[in-house]
Amino acid sequence: MSALKEAGAEEAGAEEAGAEEAVQQLLARQPATRTELTNPSDVAYLLSELKRSGAKEAVRQLSTRAAKEANLTDAFGVARLASALTETGAGDAGAKEARILLRRAMDAGVGDEDAIPPYGRETDGCAAAPWTWGE
Numbered sequence: 001m002s003a004l005k006e007a008g009a010e011e012a013g014a015e016e017a018g019a020e021e022a023v024q025q026l027l028a029r030q031p032a033t034r035t036e037l038t039n040p041s042d043v044a045y046l047l048s049e050l051k052r053s054g055a056k057e058a059v060r061q062l063s064t065r066a067a068k069e070a071n072l073t074d075a076f077g078v079a080r081l082a083s084a085l086t087e088t089g090a091g092d093a094g095a096k097e098a099r100i101l102l103r104r105a106m107d108a109g110v111g112d113e114d115a116i117p118p119y120g121r122e123t124d125g126c127a128a129a130p131w132t133w134g135e
Helices: 002-028 040-052 056-069 075-088 092-107
Strands: none
Touching: 040 056, 040 075, 056 075, 056 092, 075 092
16 A cells, blocks of 8 residues: 555656646746736736746736736726735735726726715825815
8 A cells, every 4th residue: 555655646746846847837938028918807817826836026027017007998807906916916015006906997987986986086096085165
C-alpha cells in the first residue's frame, strides 16, 4: 500500500509542477498588459486567478489598467470588477483602483440610479452636502 501512496504522491507532484509551468508560460505572455478590457467580468476573473497563482506584479499592472481603461457598458460587470479590484489589491491600492473605476462609471452614467448622491456630486466626485434653492 505504501508503494501506491508514493506513486500517488509522485503523480500529484508532477501535476503540480505541470500546473506551475503552465502558469509561468501564461505569465511570460504578459496577460496584464495584453488582455482585452472589453468584458469587465472576464477581467475580474483573470485578476482573481492571477492573485491565486501569486503573480503580484501582474495583478498590480492589470488592476491599474482595468481601473482606467475597462469597458463600462455592463453595469454588472463593472460592479464585479470593482469588487475584484478591492479583493485582489494590496491594502489601500485595491480600494483606490475600485474608486477610480466606479468614478468613471458614474461619470459615464453607468450603474444604479441609487448610486447617485441625493444632492449631486462636488467637482472632486464626492457627495455634495445638502442644499436648498434658497442658498
